[in-house]
Amino acid sequence: MNQFALPSDIVSDLPRMTVLGQLHVYIENHQGLVVYSETELTVKTHTGMIRIQGTDFVLKMMLPQELLLEGKINDVSYITS
Numbered sequence: 001m002n003q004f005a006l007p008s009d010i011v012s013d014l015p016r017m018t019v020l021g022q023l024h025v026y027i028e029n030h031q032g033l034v035v036y037s038e039t040e041l042t043v044k045t046h047t048g049m050i051r052i053q054g055t056d057f058v059l060k061m062m063l064p065q066e067l068l069l070e071g072k073i074n075d076v077s078y079i080t081s
Contacts, residue, residue, distance in 0.1 A: 015045040019076065025052055025069045033062075041069050048080035 016028040027043060027050065034049060035042040036059060041052045057071035 013046045015043075015047065015050060017050065017076070019073065022054070022073045023070060025073060025076070026066070027069075028066050030065060030067060038071075042079075043067070048078060051075075051077045051079060053077075 013029055015030060018026040030043040030045055030050075032044050033042070034044055035051075036057075038057050039053060039055055041057060041059070043050050052069065052073060052075070054072045054074040057069055059067065060070050061068040
């Protein structure tokens with residue numbers, strides 16, 4: 001049986017997060033917003049939640065499984081259940 005060498009984040013629906021300095025966070029494979037304000041963004045994922053804290057947050061783009069957050073990012077944390 002042949003198996004494709006697919007990245008683990010695609011096969012297992014893991015969230016993928018790209019952080020550009022303290023200015024942008026791009027998140028793929030999320031399952032929706034839990035909290036959104038000027039100082040906090042929390043999204044649900046298959047493995048728990050991701051919380052981003054900072055200031056001056058603006059949600060620049062939100063698609064069913066992707067989002068782009070801009071602002072000053074001070075902290076990124078993973079909350080597992």
